[in-house]
Amino acid sequence: MRLKVNKALTIAGSDSGGGAGIQSDLKTFQELSVYGMSVITAVTAQNTLGVHGVYPVPLEGIEAQLDAIGHDLQPGAVKTGMLFSKEIIEAAATAVQEFGWINVVVDPVMVAKDGTVLLENNAIQAMKEHLLPLAKIVTPNRMEAEVLIGNTVTSPEDRRQAAVMLWEMGAEIVVMKGGHDENDDMSNDLVYNGSEFYELKGRRVATKNTHGTGCTFSACVTAELAIGKTPKEALLTAKQFIQAAIEYGIEAGSGHGPTNHWAYRRLSHESR
Numbered sequence: 001m002r003l004k005v006n007k008a009l010t011i012a013g014s015d016s017g018g019g020a021g022i023q024s025d026l027k028t029f030q031e032l033s034v035y036g037m038s039v040i041t042a043v044t045a046q047n048t049l050g051v052h053g054v055y056p057v058p059l060e061g062i063e064a065q066l067d068a069i070g071h072d073l074q075p076g077a078v079k080t081g082m083l084f085s086k087e088i089i090e091a092a093a094t095a096v097q098e099f100g101w102i103n104v105v106v107d108p109v110m111v112a113k114d115g116t117v118l119l120e121n122n123a124i125q126a127m128k129e130h131l132l133p134l135a136k137i138v139t140p141n142r143m144e145a146e147v148l149i150g151n152t153v154t155s156p157e158d159r160r161q162a163a164v165m166l167w168e169m170g171a172e173i174v175v176m177k178g179g180h181d182e183n184d185d186m187s188n189d190l191v192y193n194g195s196e197f198y199e200l201k202g203r204r205v206a207t208k209n210t211h212g213t214g215c216t217f218s219a220c221v222t223a224e225l226a227i228g229k230t231p232k233e234a235l236l237t238a239k240q241f242i243q244a245a246i247e248y249g250i251e252a253g254s255g256h257g258p259t260n261h262w263a264y265r266r267l268s269h270e271s272r
């Protein structure tokens with residue numbers, strides 16, 4: 001018997017440490033019973049202490065991966081993570097259009113926690129021009145939003161204004177993540193969909209093990225869209241997923257450790 005599955009694709013960088021990038025995305029897809037596929041844009045030598053090297057895949061190799069998927073496997077949703085260069089952004093955007101991929105979630109990854117550049121400076125314009133207009137959902141953290149709009153984002157009003165500006169750049173739904181506002185007891189994310197604002201609420205957990213939180217969150221949104229959930233349902237589930245993954249943390253490595261990708265599933269089973 002052959003089971004029909006929901007499929008999701010991640011176009012992102014590999015994190016050898018397993019907590020972010022392609023690895024976090026595939027683990028998250030699997031947790032949600034979604035068949036995961038990947039296009040690897042760059043290999044990073046990385047652990048919980050930081051990024052020790054960045055090795056972009058030659059453009060030809062990236063285009064070949066995109067084509068291989070496009071000509072055979074139709075994903076129900078696609079996410080982008082570390083895209084590294086202008087050329088890679090353009091290749092990803094071209095594939096989305098050529099193959100008619102839907103439910104595109106853009107996580108505009110720019111730097112790692114240790115400051116290593118994961119997106120070249122001259123690629124920002126390409127992201128605004130080619131990728132944001134294709135996005136169903138864009139999920140910037142504060143710094144990424146600041147770079148994209150070219151302004152600082154400090155007050156709640158700035159945050160709302162930034163969300164509107166990113167929506168005007170073409171993303172259908174903007175999620176301004178709150179993970180970096182460390183003075184707050186809550187880690188709430190602000191969502192704007194062109195007609196209303198709403199919040200994804202979560203208690204802030206005091207932990208240094210937050211490596212890959214953004215990747216995991218956007219991967220969960222992508223998996224849920226692939227399953228056929230509405231954007232709002234997908235975002236609410238992703239918030240629960242990342243909350244559990246941070247709260248029921250695991251010990252791995254001596255720096256900024258990864259999150260617990262199986263916590264949400266375990267909790268869901270326990271509550272039945």
Ligand SMILES: Nc1ncnc2c1ncn2[C@@H]1O[C@H](COP(=O)(O)OP(=O)(O)OP(=O)(O)O)[C@@H](O)[C@H]1O
Pocket residue numbers: 020113140141142177178179180187188189202203204205206207210211212213214215216217239242243246
């Ligand atoms: N300490 C925390 N406690 C609770 N939730 C958190 C915490 N840190 C981040 N989050 C949540 O995790 C999700 C990802 O947000 P975050 O701002 O960390 O993304 P990011 O900076 O893109 O992550 P990454 O480290 O992958 O680059 C958001 O829903 C955010 O609110």
Ligand SMILES: Cc1ncc(CO)c(N)n1
Pocket residue numbers: 012013014015020021022044081082109111112113118211212213214215
């Ligand atoms: C490969 C990769 N993608 C994204 C991030 C951001 O968390 C990271 N550290 N590494």
